[in-house]
Amino acid sequence: MTSRLIGKTPNRRSVLGGMAAGAGALALPTFFPGYTHAQSAEPIRLGFQLHRTGIGASYGRWYERTATAALNVLNEAGGINGRPVEILFEDDGTDPARGAEVFGKLATQSNCDLVFGALFSHVVIGTAPRAAEMKVPYLVCSEGHHVASGMLNRWTLQPGITDVKSQVQGMAPFVTQNLGKKVTMIFPDFAFGHDHRDYFTAACAAQGGEVIAQIAIPPTETSFTRYFPQIPAETEVIYHVMVGPAVLTFVKELGEFYGSGARPQLFGFIDSLEAVDIASPGLEFLEGSHFWEAHPRYKQADASEHEVFYRNAVGVDDNGASVTDPADVATYAHMFSVWETLFVIKAGMEAAGYQGPADRQKLVEAIEAMTAFAESREHPQGDKTFNGKTHQAFGHQNISQVQGGKLIRVHRTSLEDGYYPDEVDYTTQSF
């Protein structure tokens, strides 16, 4: 579906007529030097590869809301280079083949200047070749290591979210120092899980811990209890990272298995419970356990003003649910990447003096030249460094504990915790 989202952006006619922009917008001419020039008032069109259907639909819905909110903020503050911005959403069915087709559709049929927004790794990897063929920038929000690993290309960048290798590596010090040294990992038996297995096992060893068992759960599994006896008795920490619609079952069954008796510490990636209420029946036993969160779902006591602004703008309440429906829980730990990516696009386009598709290469170079993003309204998750060679951003990670049915942050990693040697230098590659 191409739903054209103009948000509260003025359309061209209203601007030419010297009118104030649409409802709620500011008096535009004051803020937009050169906006009266019809040519440059042509909107910048951004394509958004949206997981509206398919397995990623839970994420997709919130990615769309976040993008919409960010767009409103962006346009109210004057758009990009004084031009209003549009986002065109197109459903990719969370499918890599359709993803590549949607990319082409957005770039050619809808004349988008660039495409962003994809989360699922297989969609990103399936689409990236198309981006390079068409020479259209592709900014992904997927936290996969595929960008920084050098697998993709010069046109594909991930400036909005830390990659999984860095995230996992950043967890190891806290886990080994605070939860225990003998770790059992439970992960899905395909690439996403294998990344966790490989990166964490290495990082854990580097911190003096040891992964004593690796329990791989087959894809398509909907019941997990039978795997729990494989958890060695001497396990101090269970590291779990499950994805897909069956994750709630996983957590509940783990609870049933251990009951209220003694159990190892639990450390999990919130991916398991994105869009799921921590207070759901059966999840009580998570009390006291720890989760990785890129961005804390529950509003923390020390939340920054930027974080509060972002939360309000997207329409998320203090518990991480929609302000209109408390049962509608956000994919809060990931969706900030859409917001931040949009503002990286703005900064990049303005730095490159972006006029139109002819400047696409300049835009990529401008983003590659970036080195850091300060914590701000544009970057509410926190400050980040950006590695132009690997096209990858590195941010702080959070570890939260379930306390009284809420996730409370107990640790924030340093940026250095997540650094690793470069695996690629995209800037040496041709366009």
Added chain:
Amino acid sequence: MSAGARIWALHLAALALLAAGGVLLPAYHLTNFAKVMVLATYAMGYNIAFGYTGLLSLGHALFFGAGLYGAGMLVQHAGAAAGPAAIAGLLAGGAMAGVVGLLALRTQGVAFMIVTLMFAQAGYLTILYNTAWTRGDEGIVIAREARVLLGFDLSADLPRYFAAFALFAAGLVLKLWLVRSPSGRVMIALRENEERSRMLGYDPYARKLAALVISGLYAGAAGAAYGLLFGYVGASLASTQYSILPLLWVLLGGAGTVLGPFVGALLMFYLIDYSSAVTTASLLVVGVALVLLVLFAPKGILGTLRERWLKWLP
């Protein structure tokens, strides 16, 4: 005009139109048509097994995947060039079909459906499992440098279109020749009445195996072409969905018609592509369209045309 001449004229005209499309189509549709032609080649292979020989397989994704990964792995891990990789993919599809056929063809009907489904599922799980080689569900990107055939850059719009066209045209001509040949008549006879065919002295097992291997060669070639032309090799392309899709395309276009698979694949592609312009509930559009089509053209588009008007259509 004799029946044969009329048939060849129609199909060559269709090919000529597609060739002209390479020059006339705008960039976006050029890539779409290239993809549709590759997928239609896969579906034509499926049609040889299903539409002509009566083998309702639910495991063709295995053969498509064999071509895709056969070519992709060779490029990725052995640094092979596009030409040898394409040939490897073709052969991998045929070989896989041969192995599966040797076993699965001991069964018929629903059991055959399930056996092929299970083999394909095992293949899919194997791809997911061997992350070190395949990157599992994520899949791998085939480097652009490797996507060059006879000096043509397959990642560029026009060479890609004509590479897909060449594959499709070869597949179409071969198929048209095959189904109108005596061997094709035997395949149809097997579909219609296996016991009667046996009592005319044909070995059903061997004939069906041959049809399945040919079908697998088509699937393998299409899989290899998919990887090389579009640069992505992923497990979702070997999932059950990709076994059901060619069945759907063939049924939509008309089972047992030479052009049907192309018509079906094209229709389905643009149905999905345009439904998003109408509503966010795009699956609904697709679902309703399928139901309406089958209600009003239960033999598929070309199948219904043939039944009503064009009795000579092969």
Added chain:
Amino acid sequence: MSFGPFLLLALMEGMVTSAVLALAAVGLSLVFGIMRVVNVAHGEFFMLGAVSAWFVSQWVPGPPVVGFAAALILCPLFVGAIAALADMTVLKRLNYEPEATIVATIGLLYILQQAALSLYGPDARPVPAPFNLRVQLPWFGYSGYKIAVVAASAVVLLGVWRLLAKSRVGLVMRATQYDRETARAFGINVDRVYAGVFALGGGLAALAAVLIVPIQQAHYLMGTDPLLLSFIVVIIGGLGSLRGTVIAALLIGLSDGVISTFFAPTLAKIVATLAVALVLVFRPQGLFGRRAL
């Protein structure tokens, strides 16, 4: 954990898987056996059952057990009605032509998935179990509700068996299965029987889903896996054989439970998948089917 309890747990889990499989498959087996319709949308009826159970659990006030009881009655009726409607408006008009029904039910699958996505949303949502009982064994704890699911499954299957074998309705169905034209000649309204069988198949899928949803959550894509597994169970068991379906479900569920507990699970799944294929290769009529397919 020592071997004995480990095996016990594997067997208990296998029993639950078997119960779920048998329930999901029995409706398919009926439709498949009597109407010879390959209903690709069967999994979506299952999904609709689970999703509608969530709605019922939201609407019905009081303790979860009340909502659950209401769902047990309302959801199968609702889904059965949808199935009957689909049969009368589409499948009947296709004259149950095998190929046309495959396309039509694929279309139905898309329609139902989109309806669930639009009305219910993309999230997996839990439905509270009617009771929360954790059975503590000396070695590990286990969900009391799961044990109840096994029992309920047995009751439902027994009911279906009685319906088919002992009642007049069952006799009419079997007559129709045996020979549609002869049944018509004997004054049986075949159209009504077919609509009824299709509704019954859909209703049983929904009933299975209501029982299962407290341990699995409702999700709009949850129908795909049960569809494939159900097909396998039905074919392995032998077409139209209720006994075969149940035994095949037990066989597959228990072996899956045990194999994936003791061996590298994904590898085990691959091997088990191939094994199922080979069983059919060498016994294509299924384990309990009498006639060749």
Added chain:
Amino acid sequence: MAAVTLLEARGLTRHFGGLKAVDGVDFTLAEGEIHALIGPNGAGKTTFVSLLCGRIPVQSGSIRFDGADITRMPAHRRVRRGIAYTFQITQVFANLTVFDNVALAVQRRGGHLAEETQAALSRVGLAERAGQIAGTLSYGHQRVLEIAMGLALQPRLLILDEPTQGLANAEIETFKDLVRQIVPETTVLLIEHNMDVVMDLAQRITVLNFGEVLATGTPEAIRANPAVQAAYLGG
């Protein structure tokens, strides 16, 4: 009779569960003869010829055809050796043209497709209907088409399973002429209920009853055989 044996079965047996469909049958077929197989319903006639042509596997006993042991040979290879079979229940390719039906038989043995197909059709009087879809033929024409397919194989032995069932009298006469024309190049084994046809055509008759051979002999000998009379009249 200058009997060169074309086919010889020894102790041929096939049981279905408790039913002894064919039970230790010895049987010889002389080259060039028209041989009828008769017997009450359920006597095992169709099962017996199915064993001969390989549609049903033999349990015990042996079959020699043209000097070679074909007991374990699959059906399609027996056809290639020259055993053709026409089905009791008409089995033409209903969705193919009449021409294609016969062409399938001609092309298998590598004959000249168009000419020989037309020739076979002319022989049974279907030449004008070559382009018609076989399923739209009348029942009688479909039976004749089935025989044409058998003929087009140019078999050494043609097995006809109740060929005149459902045919009108005039059609039966044509059929009888046809059979007379093809011997002695082709040997004919005929299962038939119509005694007029049997007595008119057959040079020898074998009577099966309860899976066993009751009698074998010339039509006159069979007519006079008291055991046969008892089986038919008393049974």
